[in-house]
Amino acid sequence: MNWIKLPKVELHRHLDASIRFDTILELAHKNNITLKSELRKDLVISEPMNSLETVLNAFWSQQKVLANYEAIKRVAFENVEDAFREGIHLIELRFAPLFIQKGKNLGFDEIIEGVIDGITEGMEKYPVQIGLLHIMPRSLDLQKNLQSTTDILRYRKSGHKNADRIVGIDLADLETEESFTDYAPSIAHAKSQGMGVTIHSGEDSSAAHVKRTLETFHATRIGHGVQIIKDPEVMKLVKQQDVCLEVCPTSNWLTNIVKKIEDHPLRALYNQGVKVTLNSDDPHIMNINLNHEYEVAATKLGFTGPEFVQMNKWALEKSFLPEDIKKDLRKKISEFR
Numbered sequence: 001m002n003w004i005k006l007p008k009v010e011l012h013r014h015l016d017a018s019i020r021f022d023t024i025l026e027l028a029h030k031n032n033i034t035l036k037s038e039l040r041k042d043l044v045i046s047e048p049m050n051s052l053e054t055v056l057n058a059f060w061s062q063q064k065v066l067a068n069y070e071a072i073k074r075v076a077f078e079n080v081e082d083a084f085r086e087g088i089h090l091i092e093l094r095f096a097p098l099f100i101q102k103g104k105n106l107g108f109d110e111i112i113e114g115v116i117d118g119i120t121e122g123m124e125k126y127p128v129q130i131g132l133l134h135i136m137p138r139s140l141d142l143q144k145n146l147q148s149t150t151d152i153l154r155y156r157k158s159g160h161k162n163a164d165r166i167v168g169i170d171l172a173d174l175e176t177e178e179s180f181t182d183y184a185p186s187i188a189h190a191k192s193q194g195m196g197v198t199i200h201s202g203e204d205s206s207a208a209h210v211k212r213t214l215e216t217f218h219a220t221r222i223g224h225g226v227q228i229i230k231d232p233e234v235m236k237l238v239k240q241q242d243v244c245l246e247v248c249p250t251s252n253w254l255t256n257i258v259k260k261i262e263d264h265p266l267r268a269l270y271n272q273g274v275k276v277t278l279n280s281d282d283p284h285i286m287n288i289n290l291n292h293e294y295e296v297a298a299t300k301l302g303f304t305g306p307e308f309v310q311m312n313k314w315a316l317e318k319s320f321l322p323e324d325i326k327k328d329l330r331k332k333i334s335e336f337r
């Protein structure tokens, strides 16, 4: 099958962790930013991580070059361009303003406007529909995170062109016990304002965390969630609540959640009737793109064309973008042979 031709929907990609290698170097030079290393092997992860330091170094180099409005806008634009080149018709790109801002003198609105103006330019040039998701990284300061959500909710009503493309909210990284109670009111408030809710959960934690996530945040999608394969009760709950999983096979392999792609639970989850979708997570940092994930799912997990079409239908159904943006694409996916 020609993966590029398949009309694809992607729900889980971090725009602030998916910067082209050449762009990282250009932005660093242009803005006099010193990186720990400028070597491809230190900025791109292509082997399962054996030290956390390598991975963190790669992430922080990406974070460092997002130093001003222009840099952020360029990276957002290039994320749209990448999606178009991969044959993606609709993509939700997520970003963490607090992660981008860390250690810099950078205003919140500058970050948001950079992202929004970048995707606007991208959508004017390419026929790709973009949704944006706001992330609160649980490892960063709670109060600043809560403030960032207040700011995002204000901004999406600002009238700035395409501010209404901010359609959802997410929590990422460390799943601690306190993080459930700490973030519940903020997520509930965002939901009441019409934001979709997807939460990183059950990536390297457990099925119990996914259960808690569903009970606490009433998410309709889970980022990763692959640990539910170990608990039939949680799997049943996910199905009952019609929750979809945003699965990222290569990302899970690189972070040692699965030892081999062949062991990835995507196949078993699909077979047991869980709504799974295929995603790239952090493509440039992981040296992949979405088509690579289709290739891997086909060759190592035995997925077929009709199954990929089905996963894209689920992804479209579960996207937080409004129906008027989705309807033409639904037809294209259904008619694809």
Ligand SMILES: [Zn+2]
Pocket (backbone or CB within 6 Å): 012, 014, 200, 223, 281
């Ligand atoms: Zn992620």
